Amino acid sequence: MRPLTLACSLPLLLGPVVFAARAAGPKEPLDDPRDPALEQRFLATYAELAEARYRAIHGAARELAACLEALVDQPSEQRLGAARSAWCRARELYGTSEALRFYGGPIDDPRDGVEALLNAWPVDESYIDGHPAAPGTGLVGDPRLLPHIDPRALELLNQRGGETHVATGWHAIEFLLWGVDSDPDGPGQRAHTDFVVGAAPSAERRGQLLRVLGALLVEHLAQLERAWSPAGGAYRERFVADVDGRSLRHALAGLVVLSGFELAGERLVVALETRDQEQEHSCFSDTTLADLIADQRGILEIWHGQLCPQLHGPMPVAGCGLGELVQALDPALAQALEQQLEATLAAVEAIPAPFDQAILGSDEDPGRRAVLAAVVAFEQQTRLLSALAGRCGYRIQLAPGG
Numbered sequence: 001m002r003p004l005t006l007a008c009s010l011p012l013l014l015g016p017v018v019f020a021a022r023a024a025g026p027k028e029p030l031d032d033p034r035d036p037a038l039e040q041r042f043l044a045t046y047a048e049l050a051e052a053r054y055r056a057i058h059g060a061a062r063e064l065a066a067c068l069e070a071l072v073d074q075p076s077e078q079r080l081g082a083a084r085s086a087w088c089r090a091r092e093l094y095g096t097s098e099a100l101r102f103y104g105g106p107i108d109d110p111r112d113g114v115e116a117l118l119n120a121w122p123v124d125e126s127y128i129d130g131h132p133a134a135p136g137t138g139l140v141g142d143p144r145l146l147p148h149i150d151p152r153a154l155e156l157l158n159q160r161g162g163e164t165h166v167a168t169g170w171h172a173i174e175f176l177l178w179g180v181d182s183d184p185d186g187p188g189q190r191a192h193t194d195f196v197v198g199a200a201p202s203a204e205r206r207g208q209l210l211r212v213l214g215a216l217l218v219e220h221l222a223q224l225e226r227a228w229s230p231a232g233g234a235y236r237e238r239f240v241a242d243v244d245g246r247s248l249r250h251a252l253a254g255l256v257v258l259s260g261f262e263l264a265g266e267r268l269v270v271a272l273e274t275r276d277q278e279q280e281h282s283c284f285s286d287t288t289l290a291d292l293i294a295d296q297r298g299i300l301e302i303w304h305g306q307l308c309p310q311l312h313g314p315m316p317v318a319g320c321g322l323g324e325l326v327q328a329l330d331p332a333l334a335q336a337l338e339q340q341l342e343a344t345l346a347a348v349e350a351i352p353a354p355f356d357q358a359i360l361g362s363d364e365d366p367g368r369r370a371v372l373a374a375v376v377a378f379e380q381q382t383r384l385l386s387a388l389a390g391r392c393g394y395r396i397q398l399a400p401g402g
Contacts, residue, residue, distance in 0.1 A: 045319030051228035060090035065214035072207035075195040095294025102257035103250040106227035124164035135201040178284040187286040260382035288355040347377035
């Protein structure tokens with residue numbers, strides 16, 4: 001059998017999948033009627049899952065912020081380790097929420113969405129904190145760029161002058177906790193002394209920035225939790241009531257675009273093509289594989305209508321998942337999707353760690369072959385999700401915005 005290479009996979013990803021997403025199904029529902037009561041149950045479950053996720057992430061972010069405060073108050077190797085662990089825990093939970101993106105919901109609303117403030121990447125490290133060989137630069141080292149370290153100023157500076165000028169969110173905090181990853185076998189090795197005033201240049205400002213970033217992360221996640229709250233969450237009410245008749249389409253768009261454009265394309269194919277560590281999503285902490293697995297588990301949560309116990313523990317959220325809806329509409333498609341969703345999770349879990357080493361070498365190396373297998377799995381998953389959208393009468397673009 002001829003070995004599968006990146007060169008022969010890219011046309012599959014960038015060609016037919018785009019066509020499938022654009023051409024899937026007619027504009028109007030097919031002869032098989034959708035069950036309005038079942039669809040309503042699914043929308044209610046989807047909203048409940050969204051709120052439970054953001055509530056859990058918000059709580060984990062508060063724990064992270066407390067660890068950051070403790071680290072800055074009294075820097076030590078132990079407190080730095082605790083802050084890193086808290087970041088990893090909160091970040092993994094956040095991954096399950098990315099299936100709620102890409103349709104103009106609370107996280108990426110064109111007017112007040114906070115996705116870019118939470119999750120912008122890749123990161124130009126020098127924009128945040130100058131390279132050790134060039135102290136006195138970046139937001140930390142050069143007070144002229146940021147005279148006063150406060151939340152609103154950081155929001156204004158986020159991605160100013162370029163998308164890599166990241167000033168807020170998960171990856172800015174990640175960089176401050178780990179530093180540049182120059183170790184091929186592990187993450188960055190920032191020392192706790194970088195936060196000890198008098199022991200490192202700009203240590204006081206570095207600590208101030210870390211405090212504010214932690215508080216800002218909590219603030220943005222609280223906004224998302226409120227939007228999906230059962231106690232008057234404005235977006236949740238509109239979504240469950242399906243006031244514009246597009247709620248199911250929104251839910252499907254999130255899955256299609258996350259699976260195809262974002263995961264298969266932006267996070268895997270780009271990294272394979274460039275062999276560039278900077279294209280690894282969580283490059284400072286070397287936790288990219290955890291990101292990918294959490295993203296796929298988030299898709300499975302919507303399919304099953306319940307939170308993943310491996311990540312969330314025994315949370316009392318269980319209802320009508322997308323799988324139940326599809327089973328009633330098209331049993332054969334439901335079976336194919338069920339099998340492919342699990343196969344995709346297995347393909348991602350099979351990528352050897354660390355991710356930044358798996359993308360190196362020749363296309364015949366085990367790491368690159370495993371990443372390519374995950375690309376193909378996401379591609380096949382996207383085809384089936386696009387087919388489901390067509391079965392429901394929707395055309396979904398394979399790009400942000402659906």
